Amino acid sequence: xxxxxxxxxxxxxxxxxxxxxxxxxxxxxxxxxxxxxxxxxxxxxxxxxxxxxxxxxxxxxxxxxxxxxxxxxxxxxxxxxxxxxxxxxxxxxxxxxxxxxxxxxxxxxxxxxxxxxxxxxxxxxxxxxxxxxxxxxxxxxxxxxxxxxxxxxxxxxxxxxxxxxxxxxxxxxxxxxxxxxxxxxxxxxxxxxxxxxxxxxxxxxxxxxxxxxxxxxxxxxxxxxxxxxxxxxxxxxxxxxxxxxxxxxxxxxxxxxxxxxxxxxxxxxxxxxxxxxxxxxxxxxxxxxxxxxxxxxxxxxxxxxxxxxxxxxxxxxxxxxxxxxxxxxxxxxxxxxxxxxxxxxxxxxxxxxxxxxxxxxxxxxxxxxxxxxxxxxxxxxxxxxxxxxxxxxxxxxxxxxxxxxxxxxxxxxxxxxxxxxx
Amino acid sequence: xxxxxxxxxxxxxxxxxxxxxxxxxxxxxxxxxxxxxxxxxxxxxxxxxxxxxxxxxxxxxxxxxxxxxxxxxxxxxxxxxxxxxxxxxxxxxxxxxxxxxxxxxxxxxxxxxxxxxxxxxxxxxxxxxxxxxxxxxxxxxxxxxxxxxxxxxxxxxxxxxxxxxxxxxxxxxxxxxxxxxxxxxxxxxxxxxxxxxxxxxxxxxxxxxxxxxxxxxxxxxxxxxxxxxxxxxxxxxxxxxxxxxxxxxxxxxxxxxxxxxxxxxxxxxxxxxxxxxxxxxxxxxxxxxxxxxxxxxxxxxxxxxxxxxxxxxxx
Numbered sequence: 001x002x003x004x005x006x007x008x009x010x011x012x013x014x015x016x017x018x019x020x021x022x023x024x025x026x027x028x029x030x031x032x033x034x035x036x037x038x039x040x041x042x043x044x045x046x047x048x049x050x051x052x053x054x055x056x057x058x059x060x061x062x063x064x065x066x067x068x069x070x071x072x073x074x075x076x077x078x079x080x081x082x083x084x085x086x087x088x089x090x091x092x093x094x095x096x097x098x099x100x101x102x103x104x105x106x107x108x109x110x111x112x113x114x115x116x117x118x119x120x121x122x123x124x125x126x127x128x129x130x131x132x133x134x135x136x137x138x139x140x141x142x143x144x145x146x147x148x149x150x151x152x153x154x155x156x157x158x159x160x161x162x163x164x165x166x167x168x169x170x171x172x173x174x175x176x177x178x179x180x181x182x183x184x185x186x187x188x189x190x191x192x193x194x195x196x197x198x199x200x201x202x203x204x205x206x207x208x209x210x211x212x213x214x215x216x217x218x219x220x221x222x223x224x225x226x227x228x229x230x231x232x233x234x235x236x237x238x239x240x241x242x243x244x245x246x247x248x249x250x251x252x253x254x255x256x257x258x259x260x261x262x263x264x265x266x267x268x269x270x271x272x273x274x275x276x277x278x279x280x281x282x283x284x285x286x287x288x289x290x291x292x293x294x295x296x297x298x299x300x301x302x303x304x305x306x307x308x309x310x311x312x313x314x315x316x317x318x319x320x321x322x323x324x325x326x327x328x329x330x331x332x333x334x335x336x337x338x339x340x341x342x343x344x345x346x347x348x349x350x351x352x353x354x355x356x357x358x359x360x361x362x363x364x365x366x367x368x369x370x371x372x373x374x375x376x377x378x379x380x381x382x383x384x385x386x387x388x389x390x391x392x393x394x395x396x397x398x399x400x401x402x403x404x405x406x407x408x409x410x411x412x413x414x415x416x417x418x419x420x421x422x
Numbered sequence: 423x424x425x426x427x428x429x430x431x432x433x434x435x436x437x438x439x440x441x442x443x444x445x446x447x448x449x450x451x452x453x454x455x456x457x458x459x460x461x462x463x464x465x466x467x468x469x470x471x472x473x474x475x476x477x478x479x480x481x482x483x484x485x486x487x488x489x490x491x492x493x494x495x496x497x498x499x500x501x502x503x504x505x506x507x508x509x510x511x512x513x514x515x516x517x518x519x520x521x522x523x524x525x526x527x528x529x530x531x532x533x534x535x536x537x538x539x540x541x542x543x544x545x546x547x548x549x550x551x552x553x554x555x556x557x558x559x560x561x562x563x564x565x566x567x568x569x570x571x572x573x574x575x576x577x578x579x580x581x582x583x584x585x586x587x588x589x590x591x592x593x594x595x596x597x598x599x600x601x602x603x604x605x606x607x608x609x610x611x612x613x614x615x616x617x618x619x620x621x622x623x624x625x626x627x628x629x630x631x632x633x634x635x636x637x638x639x640x641x642x643x644x645x646x647x648x649x650x651x652x653x654x655x656x657x658x659x660x661x662x663x664x665x666x667x668x669x670x671x672x673x674x675x676x677x678x679x680x681x682x683x684x685x686x687x688x689x690x691x692x693x694x695x696x697x698x699x700x701x702x703x704x705x706x707x708x709x710x711x712x713x714x715x716x717x718x719x720x721x722x723x724x725x726x727x728x729x730x731x732x733x734x735x736x737x
Contacts, residue, residue, distance in 0.1 A: 040527065040531075040636075040637050040638035040641055041536075041638065042531070042536055043535070043536030043537050046536070182710055210709060210710075211710050212709075212710070212713070213710065213711070213712070213713040213714060215642075216638065216642040217642075217713040217714075218713050219436075219439075219633055219642075219643070219646070220436045220439070220632075222432055222435070222436070222563075223429070223432055223674050223677040223678060224677065225557070226428070226432070226555065226557045226678070227677070227678070229555075229556050229557050230555065230556065243634055243636070243638070243639075243642065246538065246634045247633065247634055250632070250634065251632075254543065254548070254560050254562070254563075254632075255557055255558045255559075255560070256550060256558040269537055270537040270538055270636070273537040273538045273539070273540060274537070274538035274540075274634050274636060276540045276542060278542070391537060392535055392537075396540075
């Protein structure tokens, strides 16, 4: 097992090294991917790269873009350091890469938006387009919106809207306890939930609303669990991720707290691995995503796409968590072809308003703020699934089963964006 | 009243875990003068070894085997890494242990992968032992407490009442004389370092399944361990115990008695402008700042009593 992981570690590292040194063929369209490929959360960055390379390869196998050119993913390591993200952007400019993608960490995304807005204004001939696959801070498509930024993930407010809509449908929810991380993202989650709960789940009484110091600073969640117990809550609503989610859920399970957990990020591989099957089932762990492998709609996808999904599972030994990263690539390819050019300004214009068939109906890239709109699904961890969650070839014996879909009209929220177009 | 006792009891449970984490570090520092930056990494190694061993054998085997392996690794690092660096002084030692922390983190990621491993509380002890205020305390929580107390008592007795403890303490204050009496000082230091690492290993075995066993755990736990030993007084075992309990109890009380800082100042008779510049400040509650309180205590301690509660050495 250990040996296998060594081999895999090199198997992942080697393409990064090779890609970095490979000849820059003039016939590829380069997409720089700025993510953490080193440091303690490198797993997230490497998983992202693997998905991007896999689906870029799919496009290339189909015949590529712009009449036969290939999409080339150029990995750029930021080691989860926002300053390094800026350094990598300078490298992007030096290497004449005109498209970048990033998604892990909204502070990095903010750096990229600010940097590129300035750079593109000063150098309109060398403009760079940013495809944001996962950074969810709502203001990026509100007051901070930019013509050069497109978001392929639902923002925090939309995710909360989906969760709260489902809570409104769930008759077992009567008393709700909220706990979030005390920084921009957690506060945005809290504000959106407070606003939307009154409208969409008026029956649910909010019996607790707490903010904690984020990023693994809380070692022991026992006192919070005791407070939740004392409040009589039957449901917890949290935006926590990473150790702040894992320890929270594990502490609840250890104290036999009888509540259901509504979360955003329970399904990312490190959460599932960290929480484990027993504690996840005990806390009725729920997530909101754009798709998951055990939904009925998954099996109704076109045969070609199902084959691709199956090949992904076989080839990587991993469950596909992020459908949105595939969409990022598909939108990119379609917009290149529609624009008939690799000029970022033309590609951006082509992407505005572009629609694409998603798993549960049409998705649209809203032109007003460059925010993608699509249906989302709430699902609960269970043992009773057809496709168990796998990671690095290891079968965890559990996965998520659908509670319900939230359609686009319930997720689409108004924007305050005043887009400045070049 | 009962809720205060409840908060204090929770604080003791948490504080003893902190003490368990810090005991090895303070031992190594008091005996060798080496501030081991890689201490939390040995804790992480203990957790990963325990996971691997409990996969093959069981938790009880892990509890005894994993710390021994961690201790041997620590002793090896002292013998072939730290000892040659020793003559270049404390800064060199510090930098060396700093580097060791990075190496261990990378090795752990190479061997066990970059996502958390499913190291779970043993089934036998996951049941509830007693229920207080509607809150189930698992057998394991109490087991952690017992292990921590046992470690403290054993360490204290070892250093105070045994011949080995006597030699170790003498070797710190007067290495030349102890050496002329025929004791091999470098070897004593090697085993002291190894023993300190083994204590971190025990903490890893016992705490890894509660805190989560993942590559980032060392980085997350590093700072709080240092806070414990600095507040307690560098090199003081009793100080580390008191500091850990203090931190545990204060943070628990802050979370249970969730006062806004604004109302807290009001109750102290201070009028604060709640609309102007300080608006955001007064809206903060004690529960929100609870995990930061230890660091505030650290700063205050360094200002008013730099030696810590029971320290005999300057920081």
